[in-house]
Amino acid sequence: MSPSRSRSKILATAVVSATVAGGLWAATGAASAGTISGTLYRDPDAAVSRWVQANPNDSRATVIRNRIASQPASRWFASFNVSTIRNEVSAYVGAANAAGQIPVLTLYGITNRDCGGASSGGAPDLTQYQTWINGAAQGLGGQTAVVILEPDSIALLTCLSSNEIAARNQALRTATQTLKAANPNAKVYLDAGHSTWNSAGEQASRLAAAGVAAADGFYTNVSNFNGTSGEAAYGRSIISALNGQGISGKRQVIDTSRNGGASGDWCGDDNTDRRIGQYPTTNTGDANIDGYLWVKPPGEADGCRYTAGSFQPDLAYSLASSAPDPSTSPSVTPSTASPSPSNSASPSTSPSASPSGSPSTGGSCTATFRTTSSWQGGFQGEVTVAAGSGTPNGWAVTWTLASGQSINQVWGGVLSVSGSTVTVRNAAWNGTLPAGGSAQFGLIGSGSSGTPVLTCARV
Secondary structure, three states: OOOOOOOOOOOOOOOOOOOOOOOOOOOOOOOOOOOOOOOEOOOOOOHHHHHHHHOOOOOOHHHHHHHHHOOOOOEEEOOOOOOOHHHHHHHHHHHHHHOOOEOEEEEOOOOOHHHHOOOOOOOOOHHHHHHHHHHHHHOOOOOOEEEEEOOOOOOOOOOOOHHHHHHHHHHHHHHHHHHHHHOOOEEEEEEOOOOOOOOHHHHHHHHHHOOHHHOOEEEEOOOOOOOHHHHHHHHHHHHHHHHHOOOOOOEEEEEOOOOOOOOOOOOOOOOOOOOOOOOOEOOOOOOOEEEEEOOOOOOEOOOOOOOOOOEOHHHHHHHHOOOOOHHHOOOOOOOOOOOOHHHOOOEOOOOOOOEOOEOEEEOOEEEEEEEEEEEOOEEEEEEEEEEOOOOOOOEEEEEEOOOOOEEEEEEOEEEEEEOOEEEEEEOOOOOOOOOOOEEEEEEEEEOOOOOOEOEEEEO
């Protein structure tokens, strides 16, 4: 496969458990950029989570758990089965809805996908593909869901004749319309390759032909490792080209799952220079960009060394070993060229690293808050939960929101909000604390961080 060709895609379609260990999002949260507001769904049944649960004593487990399994990533629906797709999608979306979170789905079943590469397969023909899409659409429910529609289906056309390209474009137009009609709150994005593949003008023309006018926008970098700033610039050029064709209001999402290190060759199975990039968030600080997403789950193989889509702990560890933990890494990297400066999040040049909340005791634990980063209209914080003389098997930290404040995302804990009262309970893996031990969870909020008074109690 050439460097511009697709990386292979995750093939797992296991039915998700309804037991969610992640963050809920406050319904009052306001978007910091783009058109999506809220917490992305962290699937407790993801391959990486299953591996961590099965291998707690592996020397790599802590790094993989803290820096990959703790994060939301897309669920890929890639097994072509018209009789099961509706229930598969419904189970996944239903679990996310029950958690108050936003599911991200990658639909990957187009006929002749990957041009016969490592992820070949899909529907036998486009008529059956539409039946499969109809089933997926019926499972979407009515709440916000992000749909990544058919990676490489528009950027990679080298194996198709002109008639086949026209037929694929029609199939993608129909698929987009079907998904949007079934759930008007669904956010549907089409394939725009990446910044070192097709030119922005060429890609915009392809997107227009494939029906992006009916979609919410496009996604980039699922098939490469290019840096976020370059992808954002590429996206702005595509948006400008689309505007020139009379197609306005489209936005970008960027796959940041593996773009924190070297870029280049399409395969990451044996490249130790790859790193996880920006942690997933809808709080992008750029009005053109709806989300930084982990579309390709870190640690899942490309197909050039391991079986495509299989989870490989050595790949996951290589990607995560030199990355900062989410609780100490700012989740927003504002674009320097956002067209809406009033909505741009500008991190402070001297983020506070000192505790800004009063430690508060309750039962057998204490909790201390500190602001790790702040910007206009928002902040990132870290809470340290410390055990007293006892050994809590579970903990809960509670505080009251200040006026104008909301919590939009939490990692390392399970968030619930009732009115102005916020409660974060331990995740499945950090509830038991030895005497004198501690755990941490991170959060992103809107408004000013302030100095919350925290209450910690055993649960």
